[in-house]
Amino acid sequence: MINHWVKIEKDKVVVDGKQIEIELSESESLLNTIYKNKIGDYPKFYKMDPLCKLGFVASELLLDAEGRREEEWGEKRGVVLFNASSSLADDRNYQKTIEGDDVFPSPSLFVYTLPNVVTGEICIRNHYYGESNFMVLRGLDVEKMSQILNATFADTCTESLVTGWVDCQSEKEYSALMFIVERGSFDEAELSKL
Amino acid sequence: MVVKISDNILSPLGSTTADNYLAVKSGRSALMLHESDNPAVAPYYASLVPEDMLTVEGDYSKFERMCIQSIEAALQQSTIDIASPRVLFIVSTTKGNVHLLAKGAGEGRILLGETAKAIATHFGNEVEPVVVSNACISGLCAQIEAMRLIECGQYDNVVVVGADVQSPFIISGFQSLKALSDGACRPFDAERRGLNLGEAAATIIYGRKEKAEVGEWVIRSGAVRNDANHISGPSRTGEGSYLALRKVLEDVDVNDIAFVNAHGTATLYNDEMESIAIERAGLVDVPVGSLKGYYGHTMGAAGILETLISMRAVEDRTVLGTRGFNTLGVSHPIRVQKENGITDKSTFIKLISGFGGCNAAAAFNYVN
Known part of the structure; x- marks a missing residue:
C-alpha cells in the first residue's frame, strides 16, 4: 500500500491526492514559498542546489503527511531516489564558474554535482542511517523502479523506504513524485496510478 | 547464489584484469603529473587512459568507448546471450559525459540514461538499462543491486560496468575543494595530503548458480x-x-x-x-x-x-x-x-x- 505520496510539478503541489493551496508570488519560486509556509526551520535549505531543494521539500511534505517524525528510524528506513537528469541543473551552474574570462571554480556548487546528495540531505534532516542510493533512468519507468524497490528489501534491516522520482532540469523545469513504501506491501499497479 | 561469470579491467595499467593485477603486484602505477590548457585547471597528478589504448570505433565518447571495450572483453570469456531480455545492463558512473556541458549540451548523451542506452544498444540488448550514480560508492552499489535482482529472479545475468573520464569539470571541482594531493597519493600515511583522480573502466558479469563450483x-x-x-x-x-x-x-x-x-x-x-x-x-x-x-x-x-x-x-x-x-x-x-x-x-x-x-x-x- 502506498499510503502517503507527494507530487510537485511546475506550480502544483499534491499531498495524498489533495492539492495544497500555495500563494504564488512573482518574486519567489514555488519551492522557496513552500519552504517558508510549510517548513521554515532548516536554513540549510537556502544553500541547497535546485535538485536538493525539490527533494527536500517533497520529503518534508511527505513525512509530515505520514506523521511519524518522532520515531527513532536508525537503519530501518532508507532513501532511494530516481530521475533522468541526474544533477544537471547544478552541473550547468558549476560549469559557468569554469568558463569565460572570470574563472573561479565554486566548491559550494561543486559539492552538489552528484545526484545522490539529495538522499544525503534527507538522511541528515531525519537521522536516517539506512540505505541511501540514487539511480538514473531514461524516464519515470514504473516497472524498473518497482523491480529495484522490491529488491532493495533484500536488506533485512530495511523496513521502509522514502522513494520516488525527483527530476530537476533547471530552476524552472522539475517534477517530483515521492512516496513511502513499507516492507512487503509494495504494489507496482498502485504506483502506476499516482 | 550469485557468482561472477566473467570480468575485465581497462586502465592505464592494462586492458585485461590479469595484466592489471600483475602490474599492481609488481608495484606499478600510472600516476603522473598532467597539465591542462583549461585556465580553470592547475597541474594535477592523475592516472589517465591514453587514447591509443582504445580500440572501439564509431560515434562514441571516450567514456562510452571505454565501457564498450571493457564489456566486449568480459563477454569474450563468457557464453551468455547478451541480447536476451533476461540480461540487464547496470552502468556505474558519477559524471558520464559531463565534458559535453562545455559544448552547451542539454540533451542526448549528456544524460546518463541515454549514454547507458547507447552502450546496451551497442550489444543488441533492448532491456532498459539502469545507471547507479551514488557518488564514489556507485561501483559497489551497482554490484549489490545486481546481486539482489538476480537473487529475486528478475534477471539471469547482470552486466555491471563502471567508468569515469576526467575532465576540467571534475578536476577543477576537486581542486576547488582542495582535495587533491600535489604528488602521488599516500593512503593511511602520516604524510598523506589528498587524493589523485584516475580513469578506468571495469566490468563484472554476474549470474545465478545453484551451487558455486571450485574456482568461482x-x-x-x-x-x-x-x-x-x-x-x-x-x-x-x-x-x-x-x-x-x-x-x-x-x-x-x-x-x-x-x-x-x-x-x-x-x-x-x-x-x-x-x-x-x-x-x-x-x-x-x-x-x-x-x-x-x-x-x-x-x-x-x-x-x-x-x-x-x-x-x-x-x-x-x-x-x-x-x-x-x-x-x-x-x-x-x-x-x-x-x-x-x-x-x-x-x-x-x-x-x-x-x-x-x-x-x-x-x-x-x-x-x-
Missing part, C-alpha cells in the same frame, strides 16, 4: 548505509561505514577474512573515518589495503576495479601492499598492509564511501 567467486552479502551527518565530509564516528560493515559481518566469520580492501583515498578525513569504522567493526587484526596509489580514485569504476583486483589477489594467495603507505597516520590501530604479503584465506571485504554521506560494504568469497 560468490558475492555473499552487501549493505549500503548513510552517515546522516554531512553531505561532503565523512562522519567522525565512521557511522555509515561501521553500520555497513556490521551488517555484512552477520554472514561472515572474521577469521575467514583475508583482508579489507578499503576506500583509502588518502584524504585526511576519509582515511581517518575508515580507521574508526574498521576498529568499531572489530577488524583491527585484519590486513587493510588501498589501491588508490596504483590507480588514483577512478570514481564510477572504483568499486568494481578494486573488487576485481582483490579477487585476483585472493586467488593468488596474496595481500597486496598499499602503494604510498609508509607510516600509520590514522588514530585507530588498523593493520595497513605495506608490502605484498601472503594469505590462505578466501573471503575479502570491499569497503567504500562517498559524498552524500553514503557508504557500502560487501563480502566476496572464493570457492576453493
